[in-house]
Amino acid sequence: MENIKNKYGIIGDSVEINEIISVVQQVAPTDITVLITGESGTGKDVFAKLIHELSRRGNRPMISVNAGAIPEGIIESELFGHERGAFTGASDSRKGYFELADGGTIFLDEIGELPLATQVKFLRVLETGEYMRVGSSIPRKVDVRIIAATNKELETEVAQGRFRPDLYFRLRSINIKIPPLRDRREDIIEFASEFAKQFSTKNKIHFEGFSPEALNILKNHFWPGNVRELRNFIESLIVIKSGKLIETTDLKSLFKQNQERMNRNLPVFTNKSPDQAERELILRALLEMKADINEMKNILLGQNGTRVDPHYVEAYFDTASNNEDNNYVEPVTKAEKRAIISALERFKGNRRLASHALNISERTLYRKIKEYNLDM
Numbered sequence: 001m002e003n004i005k006n007k008y009g010i011i012g013d014s015v016e017i018n019e020i021i022s023v024v025q026q027v028a029p030t031d032i033t034v035l036i037t038g039e040s041g042t043g044k045d046v047f048a049k050l051i052h053e054l055s056r057r058g059n060r061p062m063i064s065v066n067a068g069a070i071p072e073g074i075i076e077s078e079l080f081g082h083e084r085g086a087f088t089g090a091s092d093s094r095k096g097y098f099e100l101a102d103g104g105t106i107f108l109d110e111i112g113e114l115p116l117a118t119q120v121k122f123l124r125v126l127e128t129g130e131y132m133r134v135g136s137s138i139p140r141k142v143d144v145r146i147i148a149a150t151n152k153e154l155e156t157e158v159a160q161g162r163f164r165p166d167l168y169f170r171l172r173s174i175n176i177k178i179p180p181l182r183d184r185r186e187d188i189i190e191f192a193s194e195f196a197k198q199f200s201t202k203n204k205i206h207f208e209g210f211s212p213e214a215l216n217i218l219k220n221h222f223w224p225g226n227v228r229e230l231r232n233f234i235e236s237l238i239v240i241k242s243g244k245l246i247e248t249t250d251l252k253s254l255f256k257q258n259q260e261r262m263n264r265n266l267p268v269f270t271n272k273s274p275d276q277a278e279r280e281l282i283l284r285a286l287l288e289m290k291a292d293i294n295e296m297k298n299i300l301l302g303q304n305g306t307r308v309d310p311h312y313v314e315a316y317f318d319t320a321s322n323n324e325d326n327n328y329v330e331p332v333t334k335a336e337k338r339a340i341i342s343a344l345e346r347f348k349g350n351r352r353l354a355s356h357a358l359n360i361s362e363r364t365l366y367r368k369i370k371e372y373n374l375d376m
């Protein structure tokens with residue numbers, strides 16, 4: 001197991017991580033479909049890749065497809081390909097991702113976002129290995145290993161009619177559940193030290209280490225953005241401290257800075273219909289409640305720091321620069337990017353809540369996140 005961790009850069013020695021690695025070792029050599037679930041930033045991509053690499057397909061491609069990022073109208077032709085003339089604009093036939101992944105692995109991320117009609121076709125590939133290009137009635141066969149992932153509760157999606165129960169039952173037979181970082185706190189120090197080492201080596205910055213109290217704070221933080229958030233946080237600290245010992249005060253001031261920035265940048269709503277205005281008022285009230293709850297959580301956990309995602313901070317200041325100049329008019333794209341960053345930050349990366357607050361569909365938000373490179 002240590003071999004695998006070293007070779008593939010897997011960090012963590014908690015019971016949970018070791019258990020996941022042993023399940024991965026068991027399923028990897030087979031062609032069994034695997035469902036990986038866990039909150040955002042817990043390592044779903046990391047373990048999907050590990051399964052692929054430990055399988056007999058390891059030297060073949062693994063194609064990653066994010067079902068949430070593809071517009072609903074073209075998702076089927078993206079996955080299964082299409083024939084010439086299948087729809088307006090289809091001047092040529094085209095291979096889909098399944099065909100491209102033949103012999104390898106397909107990683108279908110955000111499976112909860114798959115439209116119901118496509119779920120039927122996906123289930124068919126799972127069961128028979130067969131699919132049809134859009135505009136064709138000839139079944140084709142592929143040899144692909146399928147790994148699916150989601151941060152949604154598929155059970156809830158089924159209960160609310162958004163996910164087919166037959167597909168859910170089929171997928172959940174091998175379900176690797178990655179627990180949030182706060183439920184395996186013993187891994188936090190190893191993550192922090194490894195990320196610090198990797199980042200400082202890569203950027204040729206001397207790393208002096210953390211004080212024991214600072215490590216303790218890291219260990220007790222809530223980390224709603226999980227491993228990704230911890231990694232960004234550590235990298236920012238190293239830049240800020242460049243070469244000096246990282247202490248409690250450094251953590252606290254980074255937590256605080258970001259909290260202040262977040263408070264200043266609550267979205268402002270204007271020109272809305274009474275309905276919308278009312279919805280937004282309720283949303284704001286909920287937001288405040290959520291902030292209070294988080295604060296209470298922090299107090300209960302014996303800490304008064306708040307969280308920050310340094311990548312967002314950088315991206316934010318990047319887009320918010322120039323505003324000092326009175327004649328400056330902010331381009332729409334910049335304003336949009338800034339609103340998206342605020343919302344993601346405000347809702348701790350929860351895309352559903354962020355898209356509601358922004359008044360755009362979740363799918364559009366996924367696309368924008370990709371477009372502005374905010375997918376961290």
Ligand SMILES: Nc1ncnc2c1ncn2[C@@H]1O[C@H](COP(=O)(O)OP(=O)(O)OP(=O)(O)O)[C@@H](O)[C@H]1O
Nearest residue numbers: 009010011039040041042043044045046151227228
């Ligand atoms: N066990 C681990 N060992 C090493 N790095 C890890 C581990 N878990 C997560 N990471 C790192 O944390 C970050 C987030 O991981 P990853 O992208 O796999 O999360 P995810 O669950 O797919 O998130 P999302 O739901 O947002 O797609 C990446 O930089 C990844 O390399």
Ligand SMILES: [Mg+2]
Nearest residue numbers: 041044045109
């Ligand atoms: Mg992922």
